[in-house]
Amino acid sequence: MKNIGFDLSMLRPVRFVIVAFTCALLIFSNALPAAAIGSQKSNPEDATTQLLGTQKETDKLSTEAPPGLEETQQRANEGLNxxxxxxxxxxxxxxxxxxxxxxxxxxxxxxxxxxxxNQ
Incomplete structure (x- = not known):
C-alpha cells in the first residue's frame, strides 16, 4: 500500500504542469484573435446592401402564396438558390x-x- 501512495504523490507535479499548460492555453486563445490566412478585409456596407435586397425578396415571397415547383426551379437555376x-x-x-x-x-x-x- 505504501508503494501506491508513493506513486500517486509522484504524479502531483505532472498534474500541476498539465493544469498550468491548460490555463495558459485558455488565456492565450482568448487574448489573441484568430488569424485568417490571406484574407482581405471586406466592406461592411456592401454586405448590408446585399442583405437588404435578399430581405426584400424574402418579405415579398412570404406575403404571397407558396410558389409552385416550376417557378421554384426556374428561380433557383438563375443563381445560387x-x-x-x-x-x-x-x-x-x-x-x-x-x-x-x-x-x-x-x-x-x-x-x-x-x-x-530550403528554397
Missing amino acids: EIQGAADIEKMKRPENSQTATTVEDEVKNLLNKVTG
Whole structure:
C-alpha cells in the first residue's frame, strides 16, 4: 500500500504542469484573435446592401402564396438558390475560378521550406 501512495504523490507535479499548460492555453486563445490566412478585409456596407435586397425578396415571397415547383426551379437555376439569386456568385469558390488557388498543403510546404531554409 505504501508503494501506491508513493506513486500517486509522484504524479502531483505532472498534474500541476498539465493544469498550468491548460490555463495558459485558455488565456492565450482568448487574448489573441484568430488569424485568417490571406484574407482581405471586406466592406461592411456592401454586405448590408446585399442583405437588404435578399430581405426584400424574402418579405415579398412570404406575403404571397407558396410558389409552385416550376417557378421554384426556374428561380433557383438563375443563381445560387431561389432567394439569394446570383448575389456574390463571383466570390464563390468553384473549380472554374479556383485553378490558380493554392491548397493548404502547398502553403504548409512553402512555410516549412522557408523555416528550414530550403528554397
